[in-house]
Structure formats: C-alpha cells, structure tokens
Amino acid sequence: MNFTYSQEQQMLQDSLARLVRDHYGFEQREQARESATGFSRSFWTQLGELGMTAVPFTEAYGGMAGGGVENMLVMTELGRNLCLEPYLHSVIFAGGLLEQLGSEQQKAELIPEVAAGTLQLAVALDEPGSHYQLHDVQTQAVQHEGAWLLSGRKSVVVGGQSAGLLLVSARTAGASRDEHGIGVFLLDPQAQGVVRHEYATIDGRRACDLILSNAKAIALGEPGQALAALRYQQGRALAAQCAEAVGSMESVCQLTLDYLKTRQQFGQVLGKFQALQHRMVDLRIELDQATSMTILAASMADQPDSDERTRSLAAAKFIVSRAARVIADQGIQLHGGIGLTWEYVLSHHAKHLLMVARQFGDDDHHLRTFSRLMQVA
Template identity: 70%
Template sequence: MDFKLSEEQQMLQDTVSRLVRDSYDFESRERFAASEEGFSVAFWQQLGELGLTAVPFVSEYGGFGGGGVETLLTMTELGRGLCLEPYLHSVIFAGGLLAQLGNDEQRAELLPQVASGQLQLAVAVDEPTSHYQLHDVRTRAEAVSGGWKLNGRKSVVVAGHSAGMIVVSARTAGSDRDESGVSLFLLDPNAPGVSRRVYPTMDGRKACELYLENVVVSAAVLLGETDQALTALRYQQGRAIAAQCAEAVGSMEAVCDLTLDYLKTRKQFGQVIGKFQVLQHRMVDMRIELDQATSMAILAACAADAPDSDDRSRTLAAAKVLIVRAGRFIADQGIQLHGGIGLTWEYVLSHHAKHLLMLSHQFGNDDHHLKTYSRLMQVD
C-alpha cells in the first residue's frame, strides 16, 4: 500500500513539527504545567491562528475538512513534544460530538469558535463506577419546565477546569446501565449548582471532578435527540482513540530517540555503552515495537472516520491494545537502558513514560479493548 503523504499533508506535518520544536522545550513545558491553566494559552492561540484547531472540521464552519490521516499527523507531533493543550479532548472528541449531534443553530454558533481555538470544550462521560463503560451513567437529568435539572458527578474531566463549555452525559431514562436513555448536554461550567475540584494527573496535565447539584439548564443545550446519544458517543470516542494512538506513537518515537542518543554518549568501561551487543538488541526490540505501533496507528487513522461498523470497532480496539502494550514496553526499556536518570523528574524521558501510562488508561485500557475485540470477532 502507498502511505506517501500528499503535499498538503506534508505541509501540515511540517507546520506542527516546527511549531512544537520552536515553542515546547522541556523547561517551557514544566512552566506551562505549573500555571493556573496547566497548559500554554499562547500556544493554544497559535494552534488556532495557524488553523490547526480547524483541521478536522468542514469548511462551512471554518475548518479544512481533514480526516483521520490529518489528525494522525497533528497528534503525532503534539505527542512527540508532550504538549499539554487539550487538543484531543476539545477538538477531536467534543468537537466531533458537536459536529455529529448538534442542530443547525448549535453548529453555526459553536463550531467556528472551536475551529478557531476561541472556545475550548471538554467531555465529561466518566463516573466513579463506570470503568470505561459509556452506558454506565448515574448522573441524572430530570425534565422540568423549559429544560432539564441535572444531578450527579463526573470523574477525570481532562481540562474541564479551563473549558468554556463541557459536554456532559446524563441519564434521561432507564436504569444505570441501560444501553438506551443516555443524553448529552452542553453545560456552562459557571452555571449555578456546578462545582469542580481540580487536580493534576500523573502526566502533568490537569483534570477535575465535576459535581452537579440541581443544575437547571434550558432545553436548547440538549445535544442531539433525547435518550439516543450512546451511539454517537461510542463513534466519537473511536475517533478520539485513533487520535490518542497517534499521540502515543509520537511519544514513543521521542523515547526511542532519547534512548539511542544516550547509548551513543554514555560511557562505561572506557567505551560508549551502545557498543555492547545486548544493549543494541534491546534497542532494536524497541524500534520493532515502534514500527508495529506506527502501522497500527495508521490503520486506526484510516478507519477513524469510516461509517460505524463492527469492522471499524475491531480495528480501533486492536490498535489500542497493541499500542498500549508497545508503549509500556518502550517506556520500560527506555528507563532500563538509561538507568537511574531515566526515572528522575528533571529528565524528559520519565514524563514520556508517565504520559504513555496515562494514555493507556484513557478511553479504556488494553484489557478492556481486548475484551471488546474478542466480543466483536466473527467466527466462521
């Protein structure tokens, strides 16, 4: 198969790569992480000004009509730079939900703002007991005069502390684990009854617990049809998984490059340790895992925007399983080959390792997706 990039795709990759390289050295990242926002507002604005936040949206709403491959190129470079900005959660996941489920008025008003980077979104679908199950929703939305009243709690809302609007799943019918009865709402985080507890995640980003206590919203904030949001949630999470796989590949590439450079410069017994054959073999093993993960990320990117089907779901589940396990192997081997320095907070490798571990648990870990893949297998 021909995986050569078009001229436009190559220009996109070069633009993101140059922007990350010029703006995101490790010291700057540490400073961004310690800020109130937890990321660089200036860098986020640059993403918007260069049109990078507009890549996956159609031209009608200020986008460029990019697909899975364009998302792959963008996310790989952001992953390589360990960028803290909520591109995945705002542009890909929340933006995809808004584009798929929003009515004409919602799309016309909000999508241009998301595409330009003026509006940051977050997605609140996880709950303390849900364990990756999108249909396990205990947050309740009760119909009231002119709108809805929301009560419940959402967990690990990445960048929810800085979002201008949060997409919240709530149950409008049925019991806690029913497949039907799940709806989505566009929530103003500053509305009465909404509170957030902000904390850092293990990879340096910020997330929050979202508490909803008798939050009254208008009927206009309902996203899509009542009780019918689960299919769109699963589809858009699939797009987010494909983007996340690309981000992980970028981080794994950085770990391999750091490790190879270290083997070429670290001396022991009077010679660089890269001359020891056993270490060469381990470096080769890391590159083999990276190449396989890269191939699976490309496959996931090609399937991300395909119509919903069992085949698409299997492909995305397989990609997540393989890339999570490759990331774990590469991070572990990178630390082992570095020795003690690989674990220090002052060295970038440890942050890549933490980021890969964080990605392995978002949107389902490898065990969860292996079960999904097994369930979707067709036996002849």
C-alpha cells in the first residue's frame, strides 16, 4: 500500500507547519489561553486566510474538497503545537453536520462563512449522564407558533463559549434513549433562554455547559432523523482527533528524547543508560502503532457508513487512547519533576493527551464497540 502524500497534500502540511512554527510558540499559546476567548483570534483568522478552515468542504461552498487524509495532516500539525483553536469541533464536526444535514439554503448561507473562518461553530451533544451515547438525549424540542423551542442541559461544549452558532441535539419524539426522534438545531447562543456556564478544561481549552429554557432555534434539515448523521460525523471527528493526538505524542517523544540527550546524572547524560534507552524505544513503538491506526482511520473516515468503518474507527480510537496515556505518563516519568511544571510545555501535552483519551468515548467504550461488531468466522 502506498502511503506517499500527493504534492498538494505535502504542500498543505508544509504550509501549516510553517504557519504554526512562525506564529504559535508556547508563549503565544499561553497568552491566547489566558485571553477572553481562550484561543488566538488572530491565528484563527490566519487559518482562514491560508485556506485551512476550507479544507473539508466541497468546492461548491468555497472549500478545498479535502477528505480524511487532508484532515489528518491539518490536525497532526495543530496537535504537534498544542493549538487551542476549535478547528476539530467547528470545522470538521459541526461543519460536517451542516454539510450533511442542512438544507441547500442553510448550506449556501453558512458553509462559506465557516470555510472562510469568519463563523465559528460548536457542537452541543453531550448531556449529564449520557456517557458517550449520542442517542441518550433528554433535551426537548417543541414546536410553538412555527418555531422550535429547546429546553434542557448540555455538557462540555468545547468552544461553545466563543461560538457564533451552536448545533444542538434535541428530542422531537420518543423516550430519552430511543434512537428515533433526534434532531439537530441551529441555536444563537445570545438568544433568550440560553445560559452558558463557561470554564477551562484540564488541558487549558475552554468549554461551557448550556442551560436551555424555551430557547428559539432552527431545525437543521429534517427534524427527528439526525442520529445516523451524528454518528457518522462523530466518526470523522474521531479520526481527526486521533491525528491531533499523534501530533501531540510526537512532540512528547521528541521532548523526552532531547531531554535524555542533555540531562546529566552520575557524570553522564541520561541517554547513556540502557534501561532508559529501552523505555524510549517502547514509547516509539506505541507512537508507531498509534500512527498506523490513525492512517487507517483517516482512510476510512469518509467511507459510507458500515460495520467495517465503525470497527476501524473504534480500533483506532482504542489504540490511540492507550498510547496517549502511556506516552504522557512515561514522558513525565523520564523527565522527572520538571515534566509536571506548568511552565514546561510537556505537562500541557500530557494533560491534552489524557483528555483526548476520554473525549468521543474512552478506550473501554470503543473496545466494547469493536467487540460487538466483530464478525466471527
């Protein structure tokens, strides 16, 4: 199998790598983290101007018609430098839902803005107690005088504190865990009946919880038939998140290797000790396994929905989550006390990897999914 990137794909990766290297050092990241939005608006604008926010969309809406591999290249570079911008949740996840579910008018109006980086989206799917189950929806959507009114609670809406538009899952019919009767609605976060409780996540990003009380919203596509699209687009987001984690793990491995080459103990550099060399090799094996599974996930992300696609994505998330925890833990162990300090970038990578290992389903969740879909000969 040929894993060589095309010339266009290589140019995409190189362009973003240069942008991040020149404009997104650790100090700039910390300044952005402490800002009101929790990320750099200027860098987000640069992503739009460079065409990065247009990568996954079709050319009809101002996009670059990129697929899973292009998303992988972008997310790997963003993960390598711990970029805080909500690219995954706004462009890939929310943008994918908009493109799959939206009416022609909704897509024509909104996708060009998302592709240009002038509109940030966020996805509000999780609820207290839903535990990774997209069909566990208790938020209600009721029609009243020709409008949809949403009432309920949503948890950990990453990027929701700064989004210009929210995509909210809500139930139009059925009981709280029925797989039918789930719709996605476009919600203005400034609308009456919307309360946002903003907070920082463990890895420095910002999110919010939503409390909705008869908040007026617009249905995205056909109300009540959105679960299949939610699962499909979460699969695309999951594949992109694996790539982000691989970029972060690459940085942890490189930081750890550089440290072992320079830190001296007992009259010689730590890298001379064979036991530490073996541990470094173990980290590299974990990274290579995660990288290969991420390539598989990227190649499957845009395939038609099937058991094989779901199995492959679940397997990738399981391997990447496991590798993320191992590399984060061992990176800190091999650094010693400095690996935990807030002023050192490795500790931020470790926190982000631990969060990635739980978002969109932890390794136990995806192992169960893979096991359920195994085809026994």
